Amino acid sequence: MKKNLFAAVLIVAASGAALPTLAADAELCLDCHEPAEDWAGMSADELLAESKDPSNKRHKKEGVLDASDDELKAIIAELMPK
Numbered sequence: 001m002k003k004n005l006f007a008a009v010l011i012v013a014a015s016g017a018a019l020p021t022l023a024a025d026a027e028l029c030l031d032c033h034e035p036a037e038d039w040a041g042m043s044a045d046e047l048l049a050e051s052k053d054p055s056n057k058r059h060k061k062e063g064v065l066d067a068s069d070d071e072l073k074a075i076i077a078e079l080m081p082k
Contacts (some may be wrong), residue, residue: 005043028073036081045078 033039039047050056051064051072057064064072 026078029063029075029079032058033079035079039079039081042079044073044076047080048072051076 029035042050048069051059051067052069054060054065056064067075
């Protein structure tokens with residue numbers, strides 16, 4: 001019985017660590033966005049503000065709103081059209 005409890009605790013702990021990592025994954029953005037089209041003409045600051053908009057239900061669901069500004073800036077820099 002203790003082994004099952006220990007395994008459950010490990011799974012919960014691993015899930016808690018994995019979710020913030022998923023929120024900062026640039027590939028997750030590409031599921032919905034085509035940066036060259038969706039972000040054309042926008043500055044990095046505009047993209048950051050838009051990504052933190054609490055009215056965006058998809059961003060809320062995917063954990064984007066939980067990502068730090070630094071994580072989002074890194075994703076924006078990686079994906080932003082040149």
